[in-house]
Structures are given as structure tokens and as C-alpha cells.
Amino acid sequence: xxxxxxxxxxxxxxxxxxxxxxxxxxxxxxxxxxxxxxxxxxxxxxxxxxxxxxxxxxxxxxxxxxxxxxxxxxxxxxxxxxxxxxxxxxxxxxxxxxxxxxxxxxxxxxxxxxxxxxxxxxxxxxxxxxxxxxxxxxxxxxxxxxxxxxxxxxxxxxxxxxxxxxxxxxxxxxxxxxxxxxxxxxxxxxxxxxxxxxxxxxxxxxxxxxxxxxxxxxxxxxxxxxxxxxxxxxxxxxxxxxxxxxxxxxxxxxxxxxxxxxxxxxxxxxxxxxxxxxxxxxxxxxxxxxxxxxxxxxxxxxxxxxxxxxxxxxxxxxxxxxxxxxxx
Amino acid sequence: xxxxxxxxxxxxxxxxxxxxxxxxxxxxxxxxxxxxxxxxxxxxxxxxxxxxxxxxxxxxxxxxxxxxxxxxxxxxxxxxxxxxxxxxxxxxxxxxxxxxxxxxxxxxxxxxxxxxxxxxxxxxxxxxxxxxxxxxxxxxxxxxxxxxxxxxxxxxxxxxxxxxxxxxxxxxxxxxxxxxxxxxxxxxxxxxxxxxxxxxxxxxxxxxxxxxxxxxxxxxxxxxxxxxxxxxxxxxxxxxxxxxxxxxxxxxxxxxxxxxxxxxxxxxxxxxxxxxxxxxxxxxxxxxxxxxxxxxxxxxxxxxxxxxxxxxxxxxxxxxxxxxxxxxxxxxxxxxxxxxxxxxxxxxxxxxxxxxxxxxxxxxxxxxxxxxxxxxxxxxxxxxxxxxxxxxxxxxxxxxxxxxxxxxxxxxxxxxxxxxxxxxxxxxxxxxxxxxxxxxxxxxxxxxxxxxxxxxxxxxxxxxxxxxxxxxxxxxxxxxxxxxxxxxxxxxxxxxxxxxxxxxxxxxxxxxxxxxxxxxxxxxxx
Numbered sequence: 001x002x003x004x005x006x007x008x009x010x011x012x013x014x015x016x017x018x019x020x021x022x023x024x025x026x027x028x029x030x031x032x033x034x035x036x037x038x039x040x041x042x043x044x045x046x047x048x049x050x051x052x053x054x055x056x057x058x059x060x061x062x063x064x065x066x067x068x069x070x071x072x073x074x075x076x077x078x079x080x081x082x083x084x085x086x087x088x089x090x091x092x093x094x095x096x097x098x099x100x101x102x103x104x105x106x107x108x109x110x111x112x113x114x115x116x117x118x119x120x121x122x123x124x125x126x127x128x129x130x131x132x133x134x135x136x137x138x139x140x141x142x143x144x145x146x147x148x149x150x151x152x153x154x155x156x157x158x159x160x161x162x163x164x165x166x167x168x169x170x171x172x173x174x175x176x177x178x179x180x181x182x183x184x185x186x187x188x189x190x191x192x193x194x195x196x197x198x199x200x201x202x203x204x205x206x207x208x209x210x211x212x213x214x215x216x217x218x219x220x221x222x223x224x225x226x227x228x229x230x231x232x233x234x235x236x237x238x239x240x241x242x243x244x245x246x247x248x249x250x251x252x253x254x255x256x257x258x259x260x261x262x263x264x265x266x267x268x269x270x271x272x273x274x275x276x277x278x279x280x281x282x283x284x285x286x287x288x289x290x291x292x293x294x295x296x297x298x299x300x301x302x303x304x305x306x307x308x309x310x311x312x313x314x315x316x317x318x319x320x321x322x323x324x325x326x327x328x
Numbered sequence: 329x330x331x332x333x334x335x336x337x338x339x340x341x342x343x344x345x346x347x348x349x350x351x352x353x354x355x356x357x358x359x360x361x362x363x364x365x366x367x368x369x370x371x372x373x374x375x376x377x378x379x380x381x382x383x384x385x386x387x388x389x390x391x392x393x394x395x396x397x398x399x400x401x402x403x404x405x406x407x408x409x410x411x412x413x414x415x416x417x418x419x420x421x422x423x424x425x426x427x428x429x430x431x432x433x434x435x436x437x438x439x440x441x442x443x444x445x446x447x448x449x450x451x452x453x454x455x456x457x458x459x460x461x462x463x464x465x466x467x468x469x470x471x472x473x474x475x476x477x478x479x480x481x482x483x484x485x486x487x488x489x490x491x492x493x494x495x496x497x498x499x500x501x502x503x504x505x506x507x508x509x510x511x512x513x514x515x516x517x518x519x520x521x522x523x524x525x526x527x528x529x530x531x532x533x534x535x536x537x538x539x540x541x542x543x544x545x546x547x548x549x550x551x552x553x554x555x556x557x558x559x560x561x562x563x564x565x566x567x568x569x570x571x572x573x574x575x576x577x578x579x580x581x582x583x584x585x586x587x588x589x590x591x592x593x594x595x596x597x598x599x600x601x602x603x604x605x606x607x608x609x610x611x612x613x614x615x616x617x618x619x620x621x622x623x624x625x626x627x628x629x630x631x632x633x634x635x636x637x638x639x640x641x642x643x644x645x646x647x648x649x650x651x652x653x654x655x656x657x658x659x660x661x662x663x664x665x666x667x668x669x670x671x672x673x674x675x676x677x678x679x680x681x682x683x684x685x686x687x688x689x690x691x692x693x694x695x696x697x698x699x700x701x702x703x704x705x706x707x708x709x710x711x712x713x714x715x716x717x718x719x720x721x722x723x724x725x726x727x728x729x730x731x732x733x734x735x736x737x738x739x740x741x742x743x744x745x746x747x748x749x750x751x752x753x754x755x756x757x758x759x760x761x762x763x764x765x766x767x768x769x770x771x772x773x774x775x776x777x778x779x780x781x782x783x784x785x786x787x788x789x790x791x792x793x794x795x796x797x798x799x800x801x802x803x804x805x806x807x808x809x810x811x812x813x814x815x816x817x818x819x820x821x822x823x824x825x826x827x828x829x830x831x832x833x834x835x836x837x838x839x840x841x842x843x844x845x846x847x848x849x850x851x852x853x854x
Binding site: 079084152156166170268271284 | 611613674692733
């Protein structure tokens with residue numbers, strides 16, 4: 001087991017190194033000068049050189065690359081070209097904002113999705129199964145900005161039931177995360193983006209759970225459980241659903257990664273200052289340190305969660321054995 | 329019929345005599361950046377086809393386009409918005425910087441000896457009336473040369489809650505997002521803070537590294553300047569009660585007495601001298617070219633200073649004294665050493681202390697900035713403070729105004745949304761005059777664009793009526809001179825927009841010897 005974890009850890013680190021290197025190259029391939037957004041290109045060339053020198057952009061690329069790798073290892077991710085703030089502090093703040101939004105959205109989608117998936121499989125081909133599949137696929141096919149915009153138009157602009165956006169009322173910034181979480185205005189503001197995120201991702205866990213359940217429901221041990229005269233609810237939840245969860249667990253870890261990085265539209269629509277917005281802002285502004293940092297953070301999250309999932313698999317499914325070559 | 333070389337005096341075009349005028353590309357930012365520009369571009373390219381000239385439209389990423397124009401100089405024509413920034417009230421930007429042979433903006437190769445001479449002369453002419461005469465002549469020469477083609481002068485489209493906000497003071501080029509509104513307006517919201525919406529996030533709070541008008545607009549609430557550009561574009565005393573030109577290279581500054589920084593320390597001439605020296609020492613990007621003209625700064629009295637310049641420099645008043653922020657010496661003398669960075673440009677200044685009309689409360693990057701009224705300021709704000717909120721889009725900001733969550737816009741709101749908001753009770757949506765303009769710019773080193781007669785003809789095909797009425801929803805005036813009518817003092821009122829007329833354009837071209845083949849394709853003069 002230890003050998004397995006160690007090997008997985010090494011693979012994870014190699015993957016992260018590759019991602020970090022690709023990110024470095026990708027951002028330098030962006031069209032336009034890095035200083036263009038920070039300083040008018042019409043200004044004196046000497047001024048532009050001054051800006052480049054201040055942020056080390058006058059060094060050869062290979063030298064910038066090694067400094068970048070060194071900074072990654074020492075967790076000194078540099079300062080934003082645009083705001084001069086430390087990248088880690090900028091990302092940390094935005095990361096928590098996104099995480100709050102995504103966790104509530106994913107909690108909603110996983111709870112509803114898994115629950116519906118179980119029932120849809122149990123009542124296969126029934127109205128719930130057919131209706132649930134259609135609704136889930138409609139939400140997945142509809143871009144989040146359509147769902148979000150509709151929610152905003154109806155529930156916010158027309159009926160005035162919810163605020164139009166932001167995390168808290170203007171001018172009332174909470175001093176701590178706890179203060180934010182106990183602020184009713186925060187929960188009023190998170191409802192619509194949560195529903196938007198939840199609806200968009202709903203189909204995936206719902207249909208995966210349904211398929212896994214159908215597979216499990218055809219197993220001999222389920223027949224045996226039924227033959228033993230166990231109550232349908234116990235068969236469904238204790239025997240079928242628990243074993244069908246494996247696929248959703250893998251999926252959930254991947255969904256978290258994508259959800260954190262993929263909510264540019266939702267964050268823009270609801271003026272939510274999260275990672276998605278930061279990615280767009282920093283990439284558009286050629287703010288290399290912040291852009292690299294946000295994408296790297298996302299990569300760490302996805303790869304890290306995959307690593308944890310592999311380990312969790314062993315715990316959830318005792319049939320899985322660990323051999324020298326990995327999982328069998 | 330006269331050939332190209334004879335008509336325009338451009339031997340470089342002689343080789344093209346009689347040949348078809350080559351196809352060219354009009355570059356604009358894409359609709360994601362500015363929905364107006366590709367629309368203007370589409371209308372202009374269609375209009376060019378009507379005179380037998382094939383022009384293709386390339387709507388590209390803004391950064392890429394800017395790079396092509398300013399760094400690579402690889403473009404035929406482009407559409408740009410020259411925004412009405414406060415410092416552009418001074419004619420320097422639209423005359424010398426854009427049209428002098430050596431102007432920093434002039435990446436399009438325009439070179440007219442008369443414009444060069446007049447631009448040089450206006451820079452050193454310290455008498456405003458005499459300078460104005462020179463500036464009027466420059467505009468006329470640029471206009472006759474069709475060096476740049478102002479398409480329209482767009483209004484500053486803003487919206488505000490009339491039922492909550494009283495006493496807004498629009499400023500030329502800034503509308504109701506001005507500092508004058510910040511200090512004069514009151515709001516009926518329970519806490520007295522004016523919620524101000526903006527779609528671009530605030531990027532930086534460092535007054536030394538600031539270059540963007542977005543940041544200038546927020547920092548000027550916290551830091552005082554020596555002068556301010558007034559609501560009508562004139563210069564108004566601020567921290568300096570007087571700035572007098574003793575002679576063409578000597579300027580005396582009298583500092584207002586009794587001013588204090590937000591931490592209670594007095595504002596002294598030593599702080600002002602330190603500010604100039606510090607900006608010069610660290611080559612502050614926005615001010616570096618002005619500061620190069622400073623020979624010395626001397627404290628001459630309890631509240632007076634004298635600046636000696638290396639040469640006369642007329643734009644100094646607006647471009648420097650009305651822009652630079654006064655730094656507290658007792659704080660900045662230790663920066664960057666004390667904050668563990670090697671360059672002041674890397675200093676985030678997360679707790680700015682100035683002497684301005686508002687005190688800093690907090691900045692939540694990506695979301696909002698909150699400042700509170702400095703009631704001991706000589707122009708103490710009437711409101712309790714300003715909360716600048718960043719919205720994800722124009723639509724989100726308009727919705728927030730409609731819902732009563734936002735009191736006013738700081739910057740441009742899409743014209744169509746302004747129209748919609750204006751129909752709602754309690755909301756005013758309108759366009760305020762601005763000295764900025766949308767420009768149709770030419771690469772003077774390429775093909776027919778080298779010929780001023782050709783450029784003048786092209787200026788005639790720009791469908792200004794349609795652009796004004798449809799693309800700009802009426803929130804614009806047709807463009808003529810490079811200095812807009814809103815900039816009353818410097819504008820040359822005799823220069824009107826060339827009427828949109830394909831017929832007139834064809835007449836001009838025909839008179840210059842251009843011709844059309846059987847498929848109506850435009851040819852150079854034989």
C-alpha cells in the first residue's frame with residue numbers, strides 16, 4: 001500500500017512539473033507584450049523597458065523559466081504585474097470565494113443527482129426516469145449563462161426576490177470567513193449562482209448514478225437480498241446505492257476541479273469575485289504571475305484530487321487489491 | 329489627367345500609376361471588447377466598396393490589435409477609441425503626440441513639416457491664447473491632410489438613480505463619474521455612501537506606478553493633486569492655490585495652508601518636493617517624460633516652491649500638475665526598502681494614506697473599494713463616502729441600478745442600456761459631452777493611404793449619419809477635427825465633419841486622376 005501511494009505521489013509530482021512547464025510556455029506564446037496592459041504602448045520605449053526590468057521580463061526566457069521553477073518550489077509565486085500584490089494572497093482570497101460557490105453548487109448537484117439517479121434506476125423507464133433524463137440533459141445542454149440569466153431575469157429583476165449579484169451588500173465587507181458565513185445577505189446572494197452551477201452539472205452524477213445502479217441492480221447479491229425479504233428501501237440504499245457510488249466518487253473529484261476553473265461565466269454573471277474571473281482578468285492583462293498561479297492552482301486541485309481518489313478507491317472497494325504494478 | 333506623383337507629391341506611388349488600388353484591411357477590436365467598433369468597421373468597409381475599393385474587416389482581440397499597431401506597426405487602417413481622459417483636455421495628445429513626426433502615438437508614419445513646426449511651437453508657448461492660435465492651425469492642417477478621420481465624438485453614456493442621488497456634477501469626458509460628483513453629491517441611502525458601479529476591476533493603488541485612467545479616478549479621491557481639471561475642462565486650484573509661470577522656464581507654486589494627511593501629519597512643501605524627486609528617482613511611468621524637463625525644485629518659503637525647467641513646456645499644467653499625486657514623505661521615504669521589494673513598482677500600497685477628500689477604508693480586489701469622507705478636507709465631500717463596486721458586465725451593472733443596488737455608473741454604460749434605463753422612473757440615463765472620439769486611422773506609409781487626396785475621399789465615404797444614429801443610438805456627434813467641440817477652448821469650430829457622400833468621394837478621386845475599370849474597380853492615376 002505504501003509503495004503504491006509513494007509511486008502515485010511521484011507520478012503526481014511529475015505531472016505537476018509538466019503542467020507548470022507547459023503553462024510557462026503557453027503564457028509567453030500569447031500575442032502582445034506583457035507590459036501592454038499595464039502601460040500604454042504609446043509611452044516612451046524607455047518606460048516600457050523600465051517596466052520589464054522591474055518584473056524581470058528583460059531576462060532571457062530560460063533564466064525566467066528557472067526563476068519560475070525555483071519560485072514554485074519555494075512557494076514564492078511572485079507579485080502581480082498589475083496590482084503588485086503577492087500572487088499567493090490574491091489567489092487564496094479568490095480561491096475561497098470560488099470554493100464556497102462551487103461547494104454549495106456541487107453539494108446541490110450531487111445530492112439531487114445521486115438521489116434522482118437512485119430513484120430513476122429503481123423506477124427504470126418510469127415517468128421519473130424519462131423526465132429526469134430530459135430535464136438533466138436540457139440543463140446540461142443549456143450554457144450556464146442562459147440558465148443564470150433566466151434566473152436573474154425572473155427571480156431578481158422581475159420579482160425582486162434575490163439580489164443581482166456580489167457576495168455581500170456593497171460596503172459591508174465581513175472581516176472573516178465566519179462573519180461572511182453567518183451573514184444572511186451572503187446566503188441570499190449565493191442561491192442563484194448555486195442553482196445555476198447545480199443545474200448545469202446535474203445530469204452527470206444523475207446519469208452516472210443511474211447507470212451504476214442499473215448495473216448493480218442486476219447483480220446476484222441484490223437478487224439474494226431481495227430473496228431474503230429485505231425491505232426495498234434497504235436493498236436500494238444499503239446494498240445497491242453504496243456499491244454504485246464508486247463511479248460518482250471518481251466523477252465528483254474531477255467535477256470539483258473543473259467546477260473551480262470553469263465558472264468564468266457564472267462568476268461574471270453574478271459579479272462573484274472568484275478564480276474564474278481572476279483567470280480571465282489575469283490572462284487578458286498578461287499578468288503572468290497571477291495567470292500561471294491560477295491555472296497551476298487548478299492543476300494542483302485536479303491532480304491532487306485524482307491522487308486522493310485513487311487512495312479512496314482502495315478504502316471504498318475492498319475487492320481492489322494493490323499490487324506492485326498498481327491496482328488490480 | 330494628373331498622375332499620383334504630380335497630384336500628391338509622393339514619388340513612392342509613381343510605380344503604381346494606372347494599376348488597380350490594392351485591397352486593404354481595416355483592423356478593429358472584436359465585439360467582446362467593444363461592440364461598437366466592428367459595427368463601424370463593417371459599415372466603413374461596405375462604404376469603401378461603393379467607390380470600387382476592396383477593404384476587408386479584421387475584428388481581432390484588442391491586445392493583438394494594439395500590438396500590431398503600436399509594436400509591430402503592421403496594419404493598413406484601424407479603428408480606435410481615444411477616450412476623453414482628463415489629461416487629454418490639453419491639446420498635446422491629439423496634436424503633437426499623435427501627429428508630430430516624433431510623437432509617441434504616431435506609429436502610422438504621418439509626417440507634415442508644418443504640423444511638426446506648429447506642434448513644436450505650441451509645446452513651448454506659455455501664453456494660452458497664443459498657444460490656442462497655433463493649435464487651431466495644427467487642427468486645420470491635419471484636417472486638410474485627412475491625416476486621421478474622427479468618425480464620431482461619442483458621449484459619455486452614464487446612468488444614475490435620480491431618486492437617491494442629488495447634486496451630480498458632470499465633467500467633460502467623464503460625465504457623472506467625475507471627482508466633482510464624488511465631492512458634491514449626496515445620497516438618500518441609509519448609510520450615506522454612494523454606490524458607484526464600474527465594469528473594469530480596479531487594478532492598483534500605487535500612485536507612483538499608476539498609468540491607467542481607471543486607477544487615476546479612484547486614487548484622486550485618496551490623494552490630492554496640485555490642480556484639478558474642472559467640470560468644464562478648465563484648470564482649477566486644488567492643493568496649490570496658485571501656480572504661476574514667472575518666465576517660460578520658471579514656475580512658482582503656492583501650497584494651500586492647513587492641509588493634513590489622513591494620519592494627521594501636515595502637508596508641506598517638503599512633501600511636494602519629495603513627490604517630484606521621488607517620481608523622478610523611480611522613473612514613474614506616467615510622469616517620466618514631464619519630469620525629464622525639471623531642472624530643479626526648491627522650497628522658497630513656508631508654503632511655496634519654485635520649479636526650474638530645462639525648457640518651456642506648456643502641457644505641464646494639465647499633464648503633470650493636474651495628474652501627479654502628493655505623497656506623504658514620512659511614509660514613502662522608506663519605500664521600497666521597508667516593504668521587502670526592490671522596486672517601488674512592485675509595491676502594492678494596500679493601505680494608501682493621502683490627503684485627499686476621501687480616506688481609504690478597504691479594497692476587496694475584484695469586488696469593491698470603499699472610501700469615507702475626509703470631513704477636514706478643504707473640499708469635504710457631502711456624502712459619507714464612495715463604494716466602488718465592480719460588476720461582471722454592463723448588463724449586470726444596469727440591472728443593479730434598476731434594482732436600486734447601485735446609485736450611478738463611474739464610466740461608460742452601453743448606449744442601448746442607457747436608453748432603456750432612462751425609461752424607468754427615478755433613473756436618469758443620458759450622454760454627457762466628451763472630448764474623446766472614435767478614430768479611423770490610416771497607415772500613411774502604405775499604398776493609396778500615402779495620398780492625402782485619397783484619404784480625404786475616404787473620409788467622405790465614412791457613413792457618419794448611420795453610425796451616429798444606429799450604432800451609437802444617437803449618443804454621439806459626427807467627427808470633424810481631432811479636437812472635439814466639447815473641448816471648447818482648443819477646438820477649431822470651423823472644421824466640420826465631411827459629409828458622407830460616395831458621389832463626392834468619386835468626384836475628388838476622379839479630379840485627382842483616379843479612374844475605374846469596367847468592373848468599377850478603382851485604379852491609381854495613370
